[in-house]
Amino acid sequence: MIPDLSADLGFLKLKNPIIAASGTFGYGLEFTPFIDLNLLGGIAIKGLHFSPKEGNPPPRLVETPAGLINAIGLQGIGVEEFAIKVLPELRKYNTAILVNVCGTSDEEYAAVVEYLSPKKGISAFELNISCPNVKKNGLCPALSPEATYTLIKLAKKNSGLPIIAKLSPNVTDIVEIARSAQEAGADGISLVNTFLAMAVDIQTRKPKLANVLGGLSGPAIKPIALRMVYQVASQVKIPVIGMGGIMSAQDALEFLIVGARAVQVGTANLVDPDATVRIIRELEEYCQKNGIEKIEEVVGTIKIDR
Amino acid sequence: MIKDPQARISQKKSWKDYYLFSLESPQVAIEAHPGQFLMVKVSDDHPYPLLRRPLSIHGRDKKILEIFFKVAGTGTALLAQKKVGESLDILGPLGKGFRLDESLKGKKLFAVGGGRGIAPLYFLAQELRSLGASTKIFYGGQTYEHLPLRGEFEKGGINTAYSTDDGSFGFKGFVTGLLEAELRKMVPDKIYACGPEAMLEKIAQISKKRNIPAEFSLESLMGCGFGACWGCVKRIKKGEKEGWLKVCEEGPVFSADEIIWPRGEEK
Numbered sequence: 001m002i003p004d005l006s007a008d009l010g011f012l013k014l015k016n017p018i019i020a021a022s023g024t025f026g027y028g029l030e031f032t033p034f035i036d037l038n039l040l041g042g043i044a045i046k047g048l049h050f051s052p053k054e055g056n057p058p059p060r061l062v063e064t065p066a067g068l069i070n071a072i073g074l075q076g077i078g079v080e081e082f083a084i085k086v087l088p089e090l091r092k093y094n095t096a097i098l099v100n101v102c103g104t105s106d107e108e109y110a111a112v113v114e115y116l117s118p119k120k121g122i123s124a125f126e127l128n129i130s131c132p133n134v135k136k137n138g139l140c141p142a143l144s145p146e147a148t149y150t151l152i153k154l155a156k157k158n159s160g161l162p163i164i165a166k167l168s169p170n171v172t173d174i175v176e177i178a179r180s181a182q183e184a185g186a187d188g189i190s191l192v193n194t195f196l197a198m199a200v201d202i203q204t205r206k207p208k209l210a211n212v213l214g215g216l217s218g219p220a221i222k223p224i225a226l227r228m229v230y231q232v233a234s235q236v237k238i239p240v241i242g243m244g245g246i247m248s249a250q251d252a253l254e255f256l257i258v259g260a261r262a263v264q265v266g267t268a269n270l271v272d273p274d275a276t277v278r279i280i281r282e283l284e285e286y287c288q289k290n291g292i293e294k295i296e297e298v299v300g301t302i303k304i305d306r
Numbered sequence: 307m308i309k310d311p312q313a314r315i316s317q318k319k320s321w322k323d324y325y326l327f328s329l330e331s332p333q334v335a336i337e338a339h340p341g342q343f344l345m346v347k348v349s350d351d352h353p354y355p356l357l358r359r360p361l362s363i364h365g366r367d368k369k370i371l372e373i374f375f376k377v378a379g380t381g382t383a384l385l386a387q388k389k390v391g392e393s394l395d396i397l398g399p400l401g402k403g404f405r406l407d408e409s410l411k412g413k414k415l416f417a418v419g420g421g422r423g424i425a426p427l428y429f430l431a432q433e434l435r436s437l438g439a440s441t442k443i444f445y446g447g448q449t450y451e452h453l454p455l456r457g458e459f460e461k462g463g464i465n466t467a468y469s470t471d472d473g474s475f476g477f478k479g480f481v482t483g484l485l486e487a488e489l490r491k492m493v494p495d496k497i498y499a500c501g502p503e504a505m506l507e508k509i510a511q512i513s514k515k516r517n518i519p520a521e522f523s524l525e526s527l528m529g530c531g532f533g534a535c536w537g538c539v540k541r542i543k544k545g546e547k548e549g550w551l552k553v554c555e556e557g558p559v560f561s562a563d564e565i566i567w568p569r570g571e572e573k
Binding site: 023024025026030031033034046054055057058059060061062063065066067068070072075076218219220247267269270271272273274 | 307308309347353354355356357358397526527528529530532533534535536537538539540541549550
């Protein structure tokens with residue numbers, strides 16, 4: 001028996017719940033020497049601004065125990081180059097394309113979704129309202145329920161495609177922010193972006209990142225990310241895509257069990273370019289071993305004795 | 307560019323903190339070009355160190371690839387413990403190497419390596435020889451003990467001059483001093499170099515003053531090694547366009563005149 005791995009986000013059906021996470025998967029095509037992109041549930045491509053973005057000066061990375069702090073600063077091509085050069089190649093693959101949308105103002109987010117909405121091959125937008133590396137002190141719209149609401153509302157108005165809000169974990173009450181996103185009309189929620197973090201060189205007493213602060217990802221954040229996905233999934237009606245340090249099917253399943261309808265694999269892609277494909281295979285094995293016909297059967301099945 | 311999770315260590319040599327591994331990886335070896343590198347997994351299933359380590363290809367002999375490295379931290383220390391017969395999980399060959407073609411036939415070339423920056427120059431010298439160019443290597447280290455590849459260069463019949471900071475072997479002083487002394491005697495058609503940034507910056511000045519083209523292999527901390535994370539960038543100017551370019555994909559080899567050296571406060 002081949003188990004049914006498909007995942008239903010309501011607005012989008014995926015062949016399996018494994019999506020490559022934005023910022024760790026380039027524009028997707030970088031991985032074609034290593035894996036068949038057709039096997040993936042989806043790809044969240046690297047964050048796009050309206051115009052090309054220069055990014056932060058190096059050093060941009062620091063490795064920490066079981067984690068990675070980055071301050072790339074969203075360097076990348078703009079929507080035009082994406083539409084002309086990348087998208088025509090990417091849409092040849094049979095996988096969902098989520099375009100991660102960035103902006104330095106609400107209007108820029110709106111301009112990106114407006115420009116890209118009519119382009120063929122995009123399944124949904126993932127609104128990156130939570131990058132900690134663009135403004136000072138990690139400021140971003142996802143830190144405030146009001147800013148989240150206003151931005152999503154505007155993006156929805158300008159978009160012809162579903163909108164997923166990618167939220168920041170750097171908040172006191174994640175459920176409050178998630179509710180704001182839902183009220184503003186978000187079709188789904190991606191959770192979590194990176195945790196605001198830093199590292200110091202004790203010889204020079206300088207921060208190890210030129211940007212001083214960066215975003216922590218990798219296995220180190222998984223338990224906290226899982227807790228946040230658990231809290232949000234039980235409190236909102238829109239689907240939640242969970243992520244944070246997923247390295248294996250075991251990790252992915254934990255997120256599904258606490259209520260994520262799909263998951264994203266991030267930092268693992270940098271270590272093993274075939275991580276997504278390995279996790280999909282492991283998920284299939286898990287289903288076979290445990291007599292699970294549809295992976296959706298496990299979503300939200302966390303058992304809590306009270 | 308492939309992933310080979312079973313690159314078997316067929317031979318291992320070591321000199322204090324320096325290691326030279328021979329790896330059986332036919333598919334990676336056949337594609338390899340001097341100046342390209344591998345991303346090597348250092349921990350098996352442990353989540354730390356998480357990232358692979360970028361290591362230059364030191365040599366190639368048919369199905370065999372060689373990597374040379376110095377133990378510099380947790381990752382390379384773990385790698386050093388691997389035994390002959392064990393396998394390494396590698397990605398490669400990665401990046402753009404030195405620009406080598408038929409036009410180099412009959413040319414006289416210099417290649418300068420500082421410390422562990424010597425790593426790609428053996429492979430380079432071998433390939434240049436097969437192209438019919440003659441290469442002189444300048445190999446510098448702090449002391450005699452920091453020149454572990456002396457024997458390898460001698461065995462390979464590669465013309466090599468040495469420098470040590472303390473004068474314990476060869477020219478006394480930095481390898482850039484040795485290079486300048488040699489340049490008074492002869493002017494090569496091109497200079498290749500790999501090593502600490504301060505060394506490369508000096509060689510960039512020296513070669514510019516004498517109008518000698520130069521190519522440098524840059525070192526950078528890398529997240530992935532194949533262009534996905536944009537973590538390894540350096541400031542590069544190509545024509546009128548200047549920006550942060552990925553060392554792993556656009557490099558690691560750049561023309562000396564393309565590299566914008568960091569200002570004092572950024573170093």
